[in-house]
Amino acid sequence: MIVNKPHDNGSLRKISLILIGLALVTGGLFFASQASSQEASETGVTKDQIEENLKDRLEQALKENEPVAHLKRAWIGPLESIANHTLTIETKDGPKLASVSAETLFIRMPKRTTITIDDLEIGMQTIAMGTINGNKVLEALRVISYETLPEKPVREVYFATQLSYDPQEDLITFAAQSGETRSVGVTQDTLVTTSQDGEIVETDVKDLSPNSRAIIIIKTETTKEESTTLLRVHVFPTSIAFESEGLDQQSLPATDGAQGEESSLE
Numbered sequence: 604m605i606v607n608k609p610h611d612n613g614s615l616r617k618i619s620l621i622l623i624g625l626a627l628v629t630g631g632l633f634f635a636s637q638a639s640s641q642e643a644s645e646t647g648v649t650k651d652q653i654e655e656n657l658k659d660r661l662e663q664a665l666k667e668n669e670p671v672a673h674l675k676r677a678w679i680g681p682l683e684s685i686a687n688h689t690l691t692i693e694t695k696d697g698p699k700l701a702s703v704s705a706e707t708l709f710i711r712m713p714k715r716t717t718i719t720i721d722d723l724e725i726g727m728q729t730i731a732m733g734t735i736n737g738n739k740v741l742e743a744l745r746v747i748s749y750e751t752l753p754e755k756p757v758r759e760v761y762f763a764t765q766l767s768y769d770p771q772e773d774l775i776t777f778a779a780q781s782g783e784t785r786s787v788g789v790t791q792d793t794l795v796t797t798s799q800d801g802e803i804v805e806t807d808v809k810d811l812s813p814n815s816r817a818i819i820i821i822k823t824e825t826t827k828e829e830s831t832t833l834l835r836v837h838v839f840p841t842s843i844a845f846e847s848e849g850l851d852q853q854s855l856p857a858t859d860g861a862q863g864e865e866s867s868l869e
Contacts, residue, residue, distance in 0.1 A: 674735045676734070677730055678692040678729075678730070678741055679695075680694040680695065681693050681727065682723060682726060684725065685723060690703065690731060690743070692729055701733065701742075702741070702743065703720055704743075706744065707745065708744065709722065709745075722748075729746065729747070730746070731745075757824075758821070758822050761779045761785070762779070762816075763779060763816065764777065764778050764816050765814055766814065766816060766817050766836075767813055775836065789808050790832065793834065795808045795835075795836045797837065798837075811836075817837055819833070
């Protein structure tokens, strides 16, 4: 049975100390402002400058004393142990603790099945998401369990020759420099570009001419099945030698796939 945890006395004590400190700083600001006119006449510094300086000091004090609690975090890694409604997760930075309560939502992937803490298995890949309390323990709002964590998408860049487009199948076929021949489908997200007057401009895949040469970027994802997405086709002008274009994945204009993407786990 999961019970709600009592309030964190350590957090309340820290917050109380911070409030007291702020009260002292505010009091100091009040008395300093009363004396600012006299100080200004003696030092040549204006009253506004003194008050601005005091304001900066107050903001710096607030920043330096900002509590660690309530920061959003996520621990990712194999589940090491479960004890007293606390999960120990072996992250890349070492073991991390995540406490759970009656409000914690447990999900089993990939089917997004709602489970309970009793369904968690030691060694399974786990993502605990929530906020840090005053004891630097993650108070988990959501815990996601995987048999294996999903792999990051793989992006491949090809220098393609003998490029052709089949409008009926909406399919591009090309020969890579390695001699490999590949075919990949065009989607509404596929970006097709070319160079005109030294600038890169968008073009239509239907305008590809037989035996065009291009740089092609493909993303491959593996979940239960492997899926391939054509992200980018940059076609070389026929008057320019293949090697002299000097384009690679970094020099092409940004696209979601060409520049990479962060994995988003819910």
